[in-house]
């Protein structure tokens with residue numbers, strides 16, 4: 001437990017209505033207290049601290065100037081919303097952030113009326129904001145829409161689709177660009193360079209407001225420099241990109257200067273008639289030295305000691321799947337110059353930073369642009385290279401049409417390394433890698449693998465790189481592996497061939513992926529009851545190993561499939577294949593074990609799997625039930 005900060009003004013703010021009664025001076029003091037409270041809370045929970053610290057003043061200023069919750073404040077991604085949660089009636093639960101039964105780490109409609117639109121995946125805020133603006137104009141009882149989007153999030157195609165639409169619609173809408181010159185990693189791309197030019201060429205005192213009316217409403221020092229800044233940026237005297245798209249552009253302004261923020265927001269709120277983009281420059285991790293000076297600006301931190309900033313990370317143990325993948329791919333890249341890799345703004349999250357250190361010219365960070373990343377990989381494959389597209393399961397959803405149309409339909413050999421498969425823990429349901437088995441296994445010509453442990457992952461890296469016949473994916477979970485010995489180099493697996501890991505006579509458990517350890521634990525529990533289980537690792541969700549399935553079906557009384565994914569995935573495909581094969585016509589009892597058809601909220605992965613009914617004890621229970629042993633006394637494992 002850390003010492004709680006002094007929060008005299010914050011203690012008087014139960015909701016934004018209280019904050020609106022404060023003087024501007026007190027709003028600055030409130031921001032200081034809010035920052036301390038945020039640091040103190042996240043030191044106990046872990047979470048996205050750096051992004052939240054960067055928007056403390058902005059959060060206070062927006063709530064002071066706008067009439068939330070009538071006005072709709074939409075945080076892009078939502079990972080920076082901790083100060084917002086503290087100010088909007090959730091301070092008493094802020095120390096439950098990202099824990100089981102606690103507050104979500106993102107904005108969430110079911111949590112508060114101050115969260116009008118949920119998020120966690122990036123770059124949706126402008127689209128949603130425009131929806132609210134249109135809703136207002138069509139007579140719904142809602143006020144202004146304010147979208148706050150980061151410089152990382154604005155690199156995504158969706159943001160431009162929204163700007164394009166909003167600019168043409170011409171409706172009153174506020175977009176606040178929170179530019180801290182950081183994504184999770186340093187930002188990449190031409191747009192990032194453009195924003196830096198805007199930032200660099202127009203000092204805050206030269207802030208400009210393009211809408212004449214707004215400019216007039218601003219304090220005198222802020223009126224200066226508008227035209228000069230424009231000419232410096234564009235070299236032509238024409239507008240910024242945002243103006244060309246139909247927005248009034250205000251900025252850049254100092255997002256930590258409360259006076260400037262309040263003046264600009266008040267002026268904009270008073271005068272805006274159409275879409276306005278306010279370019280706010282902030283510092284990720286602002287006001288907390290360990291965050292400001294760290295390379296990742298404390299994007300996502302474990303619990304930490306406030307004094308020193310030292311994070312309480314688990315020590316030792318088996319290597320993370322992500323690291324094993326990164327190293328295996330780097331080794332493969334050393335052997336084959338055609339191997340290249342793509343990440344969508346997650347170089348360290350995907351382990352591609354390992355390869356990037358050694359082969360920087362062959363690792364491409366495309367920004368938060370999964371759609372482009374997938375089609376770019378398709379282009380690389382069409383050009384004859386061996387692209388490995390490393391994307392979290394949940395974020396690959398963003399690039400699904402590209403997976404279908406650009407990769408699968410053209411049978412291009414793009415290799416998908418799908419990290420964060422299954423339940424991920426503190427990020428909760430929005431980040432669960434629940435659907436990839438379902439959405440990939442239905443695609444003609446796609447090969448889909450899942451690694452049961454980190455040695456299997458090494459084999460799958462090699463298998464994927466050797467497979468030139470079409471698209472291929474391999475999935476693996478967040479966190480540490482099982483501790484098995486790693487091969488010097490992975491083996492190329494036979495496509496569509498599973499393996500039997502343990503022989504038994506009564507029941508077969510056909511597991512896909514990293515829940516194999518639970519299947520084996522269940523087999524141990526069953527053995528204690530006198531039931532022997534064959535445990536098989538399917539390795540492939542597609543193509544299925546029909547010989548293995550036939551063999552298991554014919555020689556056991558029950559078959560249970562197991563996967564770390566939603567219904568419609570592996571189990572569903574096994575059932576379909578068995579039905580086609582006539583294997584469901586006889587005496588065999590078949591059960592599928594998948595994630596249930598509901599969201600599993602954040603907790604530790606073990607707690608989440610227990611909530612999902614996917615523990616070893618659950619598997620043993622299901623086997624007993626399939627065998628008709630309803631009186632079986634199988635004890636649930638503690639979580």
Ligand SMILES: Cc1ncc(C[n+]2csc(CCOP(=O)(O)OP(=O)(O)O)c2C)c(N)n1
Pocket residue numbers: 050051054077079080120121122149150151152153154180182183184284299344345346368370395398
């Ligand atoms: C579609 C999607 N891809 C990737 C991510 C992972 N992600 C979360 S925050 C983030 C960086 C966001 O940068 P920025 O918008 O500048 O916000 P900052 O953290 O700098 O405040 C990324 C890549 C995501 N949430 N959604």
Ligand SMILES: CC(=O)[C@@H](O)[C@H](O)COP(=O)(O)O
Pocket residue numbers: 048077079120184300349420424427478
């Ligand atoms: C907000 C967001 O989407 C990312 O920061 C995500 O939380 C990273 O997850 P990992 O910690 O699993 O890399």
Ligand SMILES: [Mg+2]
Pocket residue numbers: 150151152153178179180181182183
């Ligand atoms: Mg940023």
